[in-house]
Amino acid sequence: MVRQILVPLVLATVPDRPPSPAGGATESPDQVAFRASARAFLSTWAEPLAAADPWQISGFPNNAEARAYFERGRAWQRTLAEHGWAGLTWPAEYGGGAQPAWAERIFSEESTSYGSGPGFIGATIAMLGPTLLAHATPEVKDRFLPSLVSGEVTWCQLFSEPGAGSDLAGLATRAVRDGDEWVVDGQKVWNSCAQFADWGFMLARTDPDVPKHRGITFLLVDMSSPGIEVRPLVQANGSAHFSEVFMSDVRIPAGQVVGEIHGGWGPARTVLSNEAAFIGRGGGAPTSDRLRDLASANDRREDPIVRQRLAAIISREKLQALMGQRIQSSVRNGHKPPFDPALTKVMAAGTRVMTGNLAAELAGPAAMVGNDPIGNWVRAEVVNRFSISIGGGTTEVQKNNLAERSLGLPREPGIDREKAWKDVPRS
Numbered sequence: 350m351v352r353q354i355l356v357p358l359v360l361a362t363v364p365d366r367p368p369s370p371a372g373g374a375t376e377s378p379d380q381v382a383f384r385a386s387a388r389a390f391l392s393t394w395a396e397p398l399a400a401a402d403p404w405q406i407s408g409f410p411n412n413a414e415a416r417a418y419f420e421r422g423r424a425w426q427r428t429l430a431e432h433g434w435a436g437l438t439w440p441a442e443y444g445g446g447a448q449p450a451w452a453e454r455i456f457s458e459e460s461t462s463y464g465s466g467p468g469f470i471g472a473t474i475a476m477l478g479p480t481l482l483a484h485a486t487p488e489v490k491d492r493f494l495p496s497l498v499s500g501e502v503t504w505c506q507l508f509s510e511p512g513a514g515s516d517l518a519g520l521a522t523r524a525v526r527d528g529d530e531w532v533v534d535g536q537k538v539w540n541s542c543a544q545f546a547d548w549g550f551m552l553a554r555t556d557p558d559v560p561k562h563r564g565i566t567f568l569l570v571d572m573s574s575p576g577i578e579v580r581p582l583v584q585a586n587g588s589a590h591f592s593e594v595f596m597s598d599v600r601i602p603a604g605q606v607v608g609e610i611h612g613g614w615g616p617a618r619t620v621l622s623n624e625a626a627f628i629g630r631g632g633g634a635p636t637s638d639r640l641r642d643l644a645s646a647n648d649r650r651e652d653p654i655v656r657q658r659l660a661a662i663i664s665r666e667k668l669q670a671l672m673g674q675r676i677q678s679s680v681r682n683g684h685k686p687p688f689d690p691a692l693t694k695v696m697a698a699g700t701r702v703m704t705g706n707l708a709a710e711l712a713g714p715a716a717m718v719g720n721d722p723i724g725n726w727v728r729a730e731v732v733n734r735f736s737i738s739i740g741g742g743t744t745e746v747q748k749n750n751l752a753e754r755s756l757g758l759p760r761e762p763g764i765d766r767e768k769a770w771k772d773v774p775r776s
């Protein structure tokens with residue numbers, strides 16, 4: 350019954366292609382002018398989506414392609430910076446464009462027709478930028494923000510450890526003060542693109558005598574420092590997206606602390622919130638575009654059930670983008686996010702399951718074998734469903750956060766919350 354009512358509505362609302370995001374009558378003269386200049390810039394400098402291969406996969410079949418993707422992202426970020434399009438809403442003093450929040454929305458709408466993007470570098474800018482703006486000293490901001498936003502210096506996140514992923518605050522990498530330096534020993538793992546990045550932002554235990562959240566310091570480390578060994582972790586598909594990072598007597602100048610000494614959990618939470626918001630907002634060409642193409646190629650475009658599922662996916666993609674923009678504009682303006690960014694990430698993980706399932710059903714079993722671009726894309730959609738529900742904090746943990754922080758439900762029982770970190774049993 351419900352389906353009979355829904356299908357005609359859905360059919361009426363799913364066009365073959367989304368309307369061009371022209372903005373139209375609802376935009377102010379400033380916005381119309383900004384959109385026109387974004388279009389002019391992109392048409393001159395960005396790679397059109399068709400040329401960029403619409404079936405390009407977001408995982409990599411080998412390490413050389415992973416590096417090439419990283420370097421393409423760096424080159425695009427530099428192009429943006431050279432022409433005044435990097436860090437659109439960032440403060441001008443740190444290399445940004447000081448534009449209102451709508452500038453980022455319009456630029457991202459216009460960019461969806463192009464294959465050029467900052468890739469992983471965009472994620473690190475989204476994570477580290479607001480964290481430095483909120484927690485770093487003026488010297489650290491002056492030194493690191495302009496080169497972060499211009500792509501001149503690239504970064505990786507050194508948070509997770511073999512014994513500390515979901516329970517990140519339980520981390521064991523030690524940093525001990527020696528004069529004007531911190532000396533760091535320990536191991537990090539699952540560090541995306543650490544093998545390519547110039548610098549890393551990391552968490553280390555600086556006071557083991559207090560409960561776990563209170564003895565952590567947030568440090569910035571040059572990845573070429575003596576004592577750092579980066580070992581790429583090769584995945585089943587041959588690609589090395591991640592590395593594990595070993596640190597032995599790595600010396601970090603005391604001026605490279607962000608936030609308070611032993612107070613690193615504050616900036617760490619800023620990183621995690623922005624990471625969740627970044628992952629949740631989607632970005633780039635919507636997956637639903639490829640699903641429409643797949644439906645057409647398999648003669649399923651008129652199938653009402655397929656259209657209904659596509660409509661649900663398109664709605665979620667649009668909602669996620671709008672929610673991501675609201676979070677970003679609040680954070681950039683120095684306000685708290687209007688809702689917990691964990692919400693967008695949980696939603697994005699759910700959408701990814703829906704897109705992966707629909708891709709597999711449309712393409713059928715034939716897509717699981719062979720090596721044609723569409724089959725490769727379908728397989729990547731199916732397999733990559735899991736990365737988004739783990740990276741940046743698992744869906745289960747994000748749901749715990751939502752339950753506790755947003756819904757005010759009782760906290761998870763924890764035996765180690767008030768115990769000194771050194772007294773908590775660990776394997």
Ligand SMILES: Cc1cc2nc3c(=O)[nH]c(=O)nc-3n(C[C@H](O)[C@H](O)[C@H](O)COP(=O)(O)OP(=O)(O)OC[C@H]3O[C@@H](n4cnc5c(N)ncnc54)[C@H](O)[C@@H]3O)c2cc1C
Nearest residue numbers: 506507508509514515539540541736739740741742743745
């Ligand atoms: C694509 C990707 C990119 C990543 N990039 C980085 C990076 O750049 N830098 C970095 O530092 N790390 C990175 N990570 C690591 C990521 O942050 C961790 O994998 C994640 O936090 C989970 O930690 P874990 O793997 O140790 O799993 P565990 O914490 O061991 O969790 C195992 C399982 O137990 C569940 N679980 C654990 N605790 C709870 C709980 N309290 N309640 C309910 N369920 C629970 C989890 O949901 C999960 O299903 C990345 C991971 C992925 C997949």
